[in-house]
Amino acid sequence: MILQVDIGNSRIKWRLRRQGRTLESGVGNHGDYQWLQGLALQQVWVSSVVALESESLQAALAAYGLPRARFASAQASAGGVVNGYQVPATLGVDRWLALLGARQLSVGPAVVVDAGTALTVDLLGADGRHRGGYIAPGLTLMQQSLALKSQALAVNFERRGRVAPGDSSATAIEAALVAMGRGLIETGRLSLSEYCPADPVLLLFTGGDGDFWQRVLAEGSSEPELLFIGLERYFTQGQG
Numbered sequence: 001m002i003l004q005v006d007i008g009n010s011r012i013k014w015r016l017r018r019q020g021r022t023l024e025s026g027v028g029n030h031g032d033y034q035w036l037q038g039l040a041l042q043q044v045w046v047s048s049v050v051a052l053e054s055e056s057l058q059a060a061l062a063a064y065g066l067p068r069a070r071f072a073s074a075q076a077s078a079g080g081v082v083n084g085y086q087v088p089a090t091l092g093v094d095r096w097l098a099l100l101g102a103r104q105l106s107v108g109p110a111v112v113v114d115a116g117t118a119l120t121v122d123l124l125g126a127d128g129r130h131r132g133g134y135i136a137p138g139l140t141l142m143q144q145s146l147a148l149k150s151q152a153l154a155v156n157f158e159r160r161g162r163v164a165p166g167d168s169s170a171t172a173i174e175a176a177l178v179a180m181g182r183g184l185i186e187t188g189r190l191s192l193s194e195y196c197p198a199d200p201v202l203l204l205f206t207g208g209d210g211d212f213w214q215r216v217l218a219e220g221s222s223e224p225e226l227l228f229i230g231l232e233r234y235f236t237q238g239q240g
């Protein structure tokens, strides 16, 4: 059995795989590894963007007598994808794996939206070249930043995805955040289409708010497992 783990800045996602099938999956908090207890594992494959949490996972695996984790990292090129960063290793591994996953799903141009703690938008050309990307605060982080400096703005909103001008603090904030996120994703699509004007661009959404942004854009596809598809590719192509 292979354990695949995605350590993000907010949460830890995992799934257990055997012969290309998912047997179990879960979501947990940083520092909580009780769910490891009793698992029978051959390998542990990890994407982590939180160095301290990588160490905690490694320690928990050792404590439960489980195999050591192997950590993916961003490569200059692999799986038909060429990393567009000046220093490829500095691209977040989660973004790299999502790009590998996207290439598995489609060979056309794609905009990969990973809506987690941060909202990242990465451009992938039909030739497999990563044409760079964008990093913005995610939905929750944007909301928190307003609440941090103004008590009047510490209001929850419903996340209905509306952009019509608000008639209350909650709807005004939601409309603005939706407009900003939508604008960023559309800017990404526009930049990418300059490389391939004739091809339709596929929007792929993943991360905790992936469904939300897919509904806002009302096109493309929500792929909650995109990072794991890339992680599996990473460790089965002999580059791990």
Ligand SMILES: Nc1ncnc2c1ncn2[C@@H]1O[C@H](COP(=O)(O)OP(=O)(O)O)[C@@H](O)[C@H]1O
Residues within 6 Å of the ligand: 007, 008, 009, 010, 011, 012, 115, 116, 117, 118, 138, 139, 140, 141, 206, 207, 208, 209
């Ligand atoms: N049950 C949940 N707990 C926490 N965040 C959630 C939950 N459901 C949706 N979200 C949204 O998902 C975002 C985190 O997405 P996630 O992909 O888990 O982040 P990361 O990969 O950075 O850990 C949060 O900012 C929040 O808006």
Ligand SMILES: CC(C)(COP(=O)(O)O)[C@@H](O)C(=O)NCCC(=O)O
Residues within 6 Å of the ligand: 008, 009, 010, 049, 090, 091, 092, 093, 094, 095, 114, 115, 116, 117, 118, 119, 120, 135
């Ligand atoms: C941009 C990120 C913080 C996103 O993390 P997440 O929201 O998924 O927790 C992560 O991909 C990261 O730490 N990247 C390294 C810097 C970069 O990609 O340029």
Ligand SMILES: [K+]
Residues within 6 Å of the ligand: 114, 115, 116, 117, 118, 119, 120, 207
């Ligand atoms: K992200």
